[in-house]
Amino acid sequence: MQLICHDCWNYTYFEVDVETLRELKEDSGQLVIQDTKFDDFNYSHSMLRDNLNDIVQYVIKQNGAALIWDPESKSYQNNYISCARCGSNKVTKPYSLWHSNRHQSLDKELLANQKEFTELRREKKYADRLPVLWKEQ
Amino acid sequence: MQIDCLSCGKSNEFLLPLWVSTTFKFNEDDTLSILHVKPLESLEDKLTDNNSIREISCKECGSNEVDIVFNEYENQDDDEVSALEGL
Ligand SMILES: [Zn+2]
Ligand SMILES: [Zn+2]
Numbered sequence: 734m735q736l737i738c739h740d741c742w743n744y745t746y747f748e749v750d751v752e753t754l755r756e757l758k759e760d761s762g763q764l765v766i767q768d769t770k771f772d773d774f775n776y777s778h779s780m781l782r783d784n785l786n787d788i789v790q791y792v793i794k795q796n797g798a799a800l801i802w803d804p805e806s807k808s809y810q811n812n813y814i815s816c817a818r819c820g821s822n823k824v825t826k827p828y829s830l831w832h833s834n835r836h837q838s839l840d841k842e843l844l845a846n847q848k849e850f851t852e853l854r855r856e857k858k859y860a861d862r863l864p865v866l867w868k869e870q
Numbered sequence: 871m872q873i874d875c876l877s878c879g880k881s882n883e884f885l886l887p888l889w890v891s892t893t894f895k896f897n898e899d900d901t902l903s904i905l906h907v908k909p910l911e912s913l914e915d916k917l918t919d920n921n922s923i924r925e926i927s928c929k930e931c932g933s934n935e936v937d938i939v940f941n942e943y944e945n946q947d948d949d950e951v952s953a954l955e956g957l
Contacts, residue, residue: 747895
């Protein structure tokens with residue numbers, strides 16, 4: 734789960750405004766509007782996908798910076814992404830992701846994972862050695 | 871209608887940025903799929919707006935120095951145009 738709507742709990746379908754590129758072409762006096770291609774590569778489609786991906790990743794990474802306070806509804810609203818189910822702008826990262834592990838100190842976390850880390854180091858030390866099947870004479 | 875690039879003068883292909891509203895979904899592996907794309911701006915409006923015309927660039931050389939000439943007889947066939955011009 735990457736984003737969630739605080740009004741209907743939808744975490745799958747969203748809407749966002751994205752900039753894309755169209756090509757204007759003159760063909761015997763008529764204006765033709767089409768996707769722009771370089772050789773066989775559809776640049777209009779590629780730009781749409783890239784820009785969509787960029788803005789979604791930005792919102793997920795920034796989270797707080799992508800939110801604006803709306804005094805009317807007394808809530809934070811997403812500046813970029815809205816819910817495609819109910820139209821709400823109250824779209825954020827799920828609270829659980831946002832605050833995962835924040836409740837415990839880093840020292841405690843390191844201590845709790847100490848054994849796992851030792852095993853990992855041991856594995857790394859012997860990782861490039863073959864199992865010994867018999868002792869050489 | 872005629873578009874000319876004032877820089878290279880040889881292109882008849884031009885690029886225009888356009889905002890669209892995109893409905894998408896998160897797949898189970900967190901990749902994105904696009905469900906629907908809806909234009910937010912009308913191309914006709916953009917082509918007749920002076921500020922938007924500056925966003926048009928030449929596909930050949932990338933220049934924004936573009937000249938657009940609207941032809942009054944655009945949607946009429948040649949006979950009709952010549953007939954009107956003869957008046
Ligand atoms: Zn919703
Ligand atoms: Zn040019």
